[in-house]
Amino acid sequence: MRIYFRLAPLALAIAAGSVMAQSSDEAVAQMQQQLKAMQQQLNSVNNDRVRFNGFFSTGYSRASNDAGFDGITEETSVADQSLLALQGTFDVTEKSQAVMQLVGRGSEDWDPVIEWAYLSHRPTNNLQLRAGKMRLPFFMYSDSLEVGYSQTWARPPAAVYDPVAIQSYVGADATHTLNFDGSSLTTQVFTGFTEEEGNISEVELRNTAGLTLGWTDYVWTVRGIAATGETSINATRLAAIAEANGLQLVDGQAILADEERGNFFGIGLGFDDGTWQVISEITRVEVDGKFADTDSAYLSVARRFGAFTPYAVIGWVESQDNDEREAAFLAQAPSGAVVPAVPESILNTRRDEYSVGMRWDITPGVAIKADITHVRGFEDSAGGLNPAFVLTSDNDSTNVYTLKLDSAF
């Protein structure tokens, strides 16, 4: 079985390598073909103990300006919206499994990254214990965040899903399922740590602990989460903005949180009777220090008409502690003098999002999505978008158009 562990990253590397040489469309089709063939080959070797699955997304997004909603600007490329993942599930024993998921993203030159790597053990039918690298279960769709095919939308509602920049942690969790007649209650506790480097900041979470509770009768779903951790945030982009203006932030000024208490709360509600799908999540992020505490929510309504599923989403995010950011970040001018460089209010966030879109299931395993998202209501804030653009331009809104292909195999 060891050979599969070695094969998987190799395969992704090979598939990714050929991309560079060809146009994206061709490469993408070919890669999918290759993976399918490989998956079949691998699965035919030993159907019982090893399984390979993959998912793949590509698409094109274009924004009406450079406000940078979801990182999309006027110059966003196909590669930025593309990703390919391969997941291997290995049955160690009847009750234990090893799961590994490799994701290569076009925006990261297709370098394969291990998103999941954990061992799972089921001592009883109702209890699952896992240890390793896993997704932080902050949201209803955290676990399948990048599996576009499993979602109705072109992208998860950014108002709720974007304020938390980190996605994974290394640790352990225990999930207990209590089955009633026609419904079930799932309780999950988790603990661990995270260190992730994003475009905007470096985030570290230590001694994280959390609890999620979910109840479903398979039509209605109710979910709640509470989590806490010691949070450190270094706003690398803030330092970059200052530097672009010829200023050097005074040491430590970009540290928005230094082992501060960070809390996360969320409640989610879902309804899906096979025809209508209604989903809403409300979340709160609290971190002591300058980092913006945000409240956010969305409401999504979709209706299936055979292979077509039109949807509409409204979302909102707003920082709740603007009065804690009335000073300025200090910088060293070329002359050596320490001057107030960037107002702290640059971190204030407020925006509304309105999306309409359509999912079209072309064939089982492949869906195409078209989406238009209108974003406005920044008021005096940077809207959680690119402050250099939002705060200086006359635009008080941005439109993002997306055409996306999602597949799972």
Place this chain on the structure above:
Amino acid sequence: MNKQSLIILASLLLSPLAMAEVVVIGHPAGPDSISSNQVRDIYLNRSQQLPDGQKARAFELPEGNSARSEFHDKVTGRNDAQLKAFWSQQVFTGRGQPPEEQGNAAAIKARVLSTPGSIGYLDAADVDATVKVILTP
């Protein structure tokens, strides 16, 4: 229009009604009957248990098979695209793997016969003395 084409036309019109009945079968040492809801729960990853407490193992026919459409229409209420989306979420969140697919009714019969705790489904026309029918949904 001659008589023959009338018959063909009539049989085309009737075909949805004449759709073959599907039956759920189980391993000979398994329970003698199971409810439609219990079968649904096993096929939708809500339960891994047979009514007698054994660990359940389900087998599935491939996409496009008429007995498969009939079974899911009656038992899970989901079409192939919905099933695919559902299982992609289960698989990529580490919650489970879809029922193993067998190429045809004969393969399902053979696998169910040789796998303790297993259930499968097939067209009632394919039932013979070797299988144990535990539900007609």
